[in-house]
Amino acid sequence: MIISMKKHASKKDIEHVMQKFKDAGLQIHESIGENYNVFGIVGDTSCIDIDQIEANPYVEHVQRIAAPYKLANRMFHPQDTIVDVNGIHIGGKKPIVVIGGPCSVESEEMIERIAYKVKEAGACMLRGGAYKPRTSPYAFQGMGTQGILAMEKAGKKTGLPIVSELMSADKLDEFIEHVDVIQIGARNMQNFDLLKAVGKTKKPILLKRGLANTIEEWIMAAEYILSEGNPNVIFCERGIRTFEPYTRNTLDLSVIPIIKEKTHLPIIIDPSHATGDWKLVESASLAAIAAGADGLIIEVHDDPENAMSDGVQSLLPEKFDALVEKGRKIAHVLGRDLL
Amino acid sequence: MIISMKKHASKKDIEHVMQKFKDAGLQIHESIGENYNVFGIVGDTSCIDIDQIEANPYVEHVQRIAAPYKLANRMFHPQDTIVDVNGIHIGGKKPIVVIGGPCSVESEEMIERIAYKVKEAGACMLRGGAYKPRTSPYAFQGMGTQGILAMEKAGKKTGLPIVSELMSADKLDEFIEHVDVIQIGARNMQNFDLLKAVGKTKKPILLKRGLANTIEEWIMAAEYILSEGNPNVIFCERGIRTFEPYTRNTLDLSVIPIIKEKTHLPIIIDPSHATGDWKLVESASLAAIAAGADGLIIEVHDDPENAMSDGVQSLLPEKFDALVEKGRKIAHVLGRDLL
Amino acid sequence: MIISMKKHASKKDIEHVMQKFKDAGLQIHESIGENYNVFGIVGDTSCIDIDQIEANPYVEHVQRIAAPYKLANRMFHPQDTIVDVNGIHIGGKKPIVVIGGPCSVESEEMIERIAYKVKEAGACMLRGGAYKPRTSPYAFQGMGTQGILAMEKAGKKTGLPIVSELMSADKLDEFIEHVDVIQIGARNMQNFDLLKAVGKTKKPILLKRGLANTIEEWIMAAEYILSEGNPNVIFCERGIRTFEPYTRNTLDLSVIPIIKEKTHLPIIIDPSHATGDWKLVESASLAAIAAGADGLIIEVHDDPENAMSDGVQSLLPEKFDALVEKGRKIAHVLGRDLL
């Protein structure tokens, strides 16, 4: 951490600031120039609160050099983390996983029918929402517990592990019992109580990036989960909010090499929410694989125009099938396979 | 609602789409041109899911004309809602309220001391956080229940109603018992389970705008609370996330006349989080009053550089005092007072 | 175009608005409901100014259905435009082109040396800046005419067509004489006088997307060029500005399928400016090819740390070479080649 003190800071003002670092057992390196007094603070500064230091009126600027996260940091954990979902391995150089399924579970029959279709098309996990975060209180809010149980049944019949979104910690026991991968949605990426709750389990957690959260904030959200003892975090990019109205969000694929450089955790891509338009999903999916993603999570529905949510971004099973085939070939170019 | 069907849509395709509207008891007005077939759907369309219609491959475009919210809509509730907080009235042409206090409650002594200072300087309510949403799991997370009880005590001694952030529904009973205004933070603006929970109470709810949420999404979040039966919603703008790195957020004051046109609910401004820098708080506060805000919520601390959070954006009590004085004069120009 | 008139608009008010459309020879379809009066305007509305209509106090909302561009519109020009650069064809199902070279031409010797290196590595065109748009007036502004002549020489020796940025119409003759593809930079995307000027030539124009311009604005910029008589426009996405500080810009690859659906023009990707970091360039390049791009334009330098500009995002020739090899294999998966 580097602190620049204002030119007119007195020796006493400076000492006052530095005392806090000394108290924290950190080393201080001084570099006094004509216009600025600069101090390098050496040691584990991840617990230092930058805001607090900047509140001092004699401090010009504080710059963190070391990342504010430790457990997610590749520097201290060089090997890739491989998350195991009922024997399916995500991360590292492992085969790329494709997760398919509807936005919402609409009935027991429907989720089973689509589960078979996505499995046939090459998916190795089943997605589906039973608790739905909807902008409008008047929109379909999901089937709740019945949806979770229907997914579990469809998962067991097809042999596909299931992924579903948890919106509130009071349903955590239900998810621990019936769901294989717990999804934290974009809107809850900084719902810190929910992050702490899932951090206390050992379940694989699919952590979506928030609508307008930086990569660093996203890694810090993972750090919340890791610091409670759960190492099984899978990042999921789903597009960020920008000024562009044509797409629902703007898919930021640069996060793939960045997350892999900064952290040791796997990262997958959700092209359905990123684009909001099924016609753009194949292009985005192939790009994600080429960019180095560890997996894809794609909305598939066999009757999109009657889907209870997100029909416009859902692929028909046959289109999903074609996408998986092309994706596999791109994976091969990168020396990976597609599960 | 206006639906444009694609040029090559057959009569049957069109009928298929229109049947849904007929089933919902809506009227349909047809306008068939050379290149497009346009249909106006008349009636209460707030429950119609646009996404679902757009999923139909023959639909070119859907445009909502009526707003998707009803209870918050000024069209159906022309008079201003006045929220009553222990006899302090917020909204309408009522005097502008100023809420002051520290970011975090740090001790019983500290919150009491600052409560007296902000009261003296002209605040009519006390803010303070006991449960803190922090980016880092290693940062101070707040005093919890002890903080709430300390605030309650300081509030009773000074006669100031208290405002504090609720992060999780499992603390709702504590807030109902001890807190006067429940704040929903920016990161939880679309935590729909939390919105539903506070909607079941009658407490005044301070609903902050999310980091990157549109005005319409924000009103829909209020609609969640209203639709559960709680009419006491106060909007609070605290800046949105943009590309500009100099300020913590970009304060969007245009929301004041927009919220007042579209809804009947009061709106206040948080210049502290919006700017992230105490030196910018006075300018933003006076601008907010001039723009028509019903109130301000400002971070005040008497020892910012030792504050446990947000010191850099906290005003000293004497600066807060000067701000209140100027703000009062601007309120007078607009024909309002400052409580 | 669809116009919603306010509920309380009188018959006379409505007629007043509609008269303008009648005068323009457009057909009007009426749909009068309980709360809204909706009118469909049919015919060529691309010259109608939406702002002007919305200025009428009785107009609630105007929605354009037809795109505001004609010449760029695939609807009226279904076949792909192939831009011919000295025999190299860009667009359609043609082989993907790779353009390489330094950010700035630094000397005659340097540009020739790098030209040979990028050619060897598989580039089929040479990029290089002689007029440089720099944020700071104190930064290197480019070699100017000497740089253009040096590029031309290097291009002739290696047989590579050259691409360079034109910043001001007063240098247009120089570019027409010496440069093969004229680049319009992101900062000049809406420099309409410059667009009109290059529209009067027949030179291929590489039109970069502006920092914060929507896809529609970008196509309208192309429309400026096309409407002056020059059909040879190549779109180039180079990342947009978002809140994320880690990358220089956020690369928006969704534009590839969108531009190809909406227009008939080719589109290439600039992963160097998009990411601002050479370590991210390969991932972004492969993703661009997988997403369907018609080409790449990549910064290459053999001594990045002494480059006079953009060293940090320049690839070493050997890394560029490896990238081209992988890119070719991905192109094959999509049934294309890499030139």
Place this chain on the structure above:
Amino acid sequence: MIISMKKHASKKDIEHVMQKFKDAGLQIHESIGENYNVFGIVGDTSCIDIDQIEANPYVEHVQRIAAPYKLANRMFHPQDTIVDVNGIHIGGKKPIVVIGGPCSVESEEMIERIAYKVKEAGACMLRGGAYKPRTSPYAFQGMGTQGILAMEKAGKKTGLPIVSELMSADKLDEFIEHVDVIQIGARNMQNFDLLKAVGKTKKPILLKRGLANTIEEWIMAAEYILSEGNPNVIFCERGIRTFEPYTRNTLDLSVIPIIKEKTHLPIIIDPSHATGDWKLVESASLAAIAAGADGLIIEVHDDPENAMSDGVQSLLPEKFDALVEKGRKIAHVLGRDLL
């Protein structure tokens, strides 16, 4: 400037980087820690190109401490710059100026008529566009030279100095002869050749902030003008592009105190383009004055629905009049007047 070198950088690698600073006559202060080697570079670093340093593979991070601008920097020019427009003084504690007029000059008669109306309502300068940057090539592009001459005439008759936008350097002589304040539009904020051209004159330059430009980039654009010898720069904020669709742009009033702290130049606000809706203009204008602006530039039209551009955001003269009255009272609260 502070440079962090990577942990594994050898002594020779470090010396290689530092040699450049020594060659530039800068002093180097070393601070070597366990994980990082930090160097403070002291002296005038405004000409150092950060990108070039970061291109070195052993450099971890470069942080500029001193601002990259000199002539605009208040540190080296503590007193306020007052720009003189035919005897009207802008900046410092001088009275706030209000500039009014139509978006476009539509005829000699029209600009004269509106000039009298805005003068009567309290404007001290006249705005009007003769060269219009329009998104569409099919939209009205302005009257050109005839418009400039008509404005000049209206200005002379009413005694109001005139402000108009210059889009291309080839019209500079015309503007020098006939226009009082040359406006550089948002889309041309980084048209560096245009900035250099107006920098060679002594005319007051109204420099609008670009759609998505940071405050630092904006100051650097001013620095281009200043460094060519023209000290008469007036900043003009007109809203930035964000994700919010309701307003045309998002007005960022925090720039007022920031520009005043960082630079010595005046700053005015354009609430018309910022909001894009006349109903929001008064609120934004009063907020701007309360925030400390040195002036306002407002679109006024007496027949908005027949305006050839921007009618929807133009105020009627009577509304403009009312706004000026309220603005004056708010100026008084801040101890200023309104010219």
